[in-house]
Amino acid sequence: MFAVLSASSQPIIGITTYRQQAKTGVWDVDAAFLHSGYIESVARAGGIAVLLPPQPASSAIADRVLDGLDGLVFAGGRDINTERYNQESGEHTDQPDVRRDEWEFELVNAALRREMPVLFICRGAQVLNVYRGGTLFQHLPDVIGKNDYQRGEALLTEMEMTVSPGSTLESIVGSSVTGMVYHHQAIDAVGSGLTVSARSADDVIEAIEIDDYPFGVGVQWHPEVTSEKDGRLFDALTSAARTQRSNA
Numbered sequence: 001m002f003a004v005l006s007a008s009s010q011p012i013i014g015i016t017t018y019r020q021q022a023k024t025g026v027w028d029v030d031a032a033f034l035h036s037g038y039i040e041s042v043a044r045a046g047g048i049a050v051l052l053p054p055q056p057a058s059s060a061i062a063d064r065v066l067d068g069l070d071g072l073v074f075a076g077g078r079d080i081n082t083e084r085y086n087q088e089s090g091e092h093t094d095q096p097d098v099r100r101d102e103w104e105f106e107l108v109n110a111a112l113r114r115e116m117p118v119l120f121i122c123r124g125a126q127v128l129n130v131y132r133g134g135t136l137f138q139h140l141p142d143v144i145g146k147n148d149y150q151r152g153e154a155l156l157t158e159m160e161m162t163v164s165p166g167s168t169l170e171s172i173v174g175s176s177v178t179g180m181v182y183h184h185q186a187i188d189a190v191g192s193g194l195t196v197s198a199r200s201a202d203d204v205i206e207a208i209e210i211d212d213y214p215f216g217v218g219v220q221w222h223p224e225v226t227s228e229k230d231g232r233l234f235d236a237l238t239s240a241a242r243t244q245r246s247n248a
Contacts, residue, residue, distance in 0.1 A: 011070035011241035013047040015039065016104055016124070018077055019054040020097065038075055038121075041227035045234035047071070047241065054103040062110035071117040071215075071241030074104060074124025076222065079185055085135045092139040092184065105131055117215035117240035119233060122183055125208060125218030132191025140186050144202050149181050156180040156225060161206045167197035168209050168217055172236045179206070179221025186220065215240035 015038050022031040032053030042049040052065065066072075081096035082089045084105075089096075104124075108131050111118050120128045126136055141147045148157055160178045163170045169177075177198065187205040190196060198207035198219070210216030215237065223233045 007048070009242065010046055010048045011238050011245050012050055012068065013042045013071045013073060013238065013241060014050050014052045014065065014069045015042065015073040016075050016107065017051050017053045019099055034075060035224065037224035037227065038073060041224045041231060041234045042073065042238065044227060044231050045238040047238040052107070054097070054100040057102040057106040059106060059110065062106040065107070066110050066114065066116060069116070070245045071237055072107065072111050072119070073237070074108070074118065074120045074127055076122030076124065078123070080123070080126055080130055080136070082138065085130050087135070087138065090138040112210070112216070115214055117237055117244060119237045120218030121224065122220055122222060125220050126185060126187065128218045129187050129191045129194060129208060132194050134187060134191030134194065135189040137186045137188045140184050140204065144204065147184070149186070149204065150184040154182070156182045156222065159200055159221070161198040161200055161221070163207070164195070164197045167195070168215070169197040169207050172232050179219065179223065180225045181221045183220050214244070
């Protein structure tokens with residue numbers, strides 16, 4: 001069910017997108033696109049979704065874009081360029097999407113400078129961690145010896161995570177949360193000014209958040225897939241964005 005609100009009270013939430021070759025009908029073109037679950041999740045939470053496709057990036061452009069937004073979602077997607085955390089790419093690491101990396105790193109820089117409410121999902125959580133100087137495990141099966149976190153063929157795995165006491169995440173979902181995971185990479189060294197707020201039974205980091213920040217939560221699972229039943233993360237984001245909008 002979608003929230004019914006006056007448009008003037010609805011926060012505008014930007015969502016990052018893919019930008020790669022895609023087919024539709026007779027067309028096979030370079031396209032910007034996104035799973036509709038993100039858009040519907042924002043709408044259910046009472047927000048207005050605006051898509052932010054990768055494009056020429058600069059600090060000034062990112063600031064201009066954010067001037068029209070109240071909050072942000074960094075969506076899932078391809079692996080981050082390993083050069084950003086000073087590693088060479090392993091055999092299982094994706095060919096990087098440099099355009100998207102440049103665009104999203106400019107956006108996260110601009111968003112954090114203005115303390116904009118942000119929800120980082122899957123790749124998004126990794127973007128936040130690397131932006132803050134952290135590193136990633138490039139292929140999780142090499143670390144834990146199994147592929148439960150990404151079985152392939154777009155088959156997500158339901159997994160329970162233990163949430164850290166006193167965290168922002170705990171205030172939203174409680175002491176544990178069940179999420180749908182699909183990631184073959186994971187956070188290794190945690191970036192500066194970030195705190196781990198959830199782990200799986202394998203001790204894999206499944207959520208991080210920004211210290212002393214109004215709302216900055218990153219999760220490795222996919223809440224957009226299950227938001228029709230559990231929209232608490234999107235509700236929390238839009239609530240924070242609405243507050244920022246009213247205080248502007």
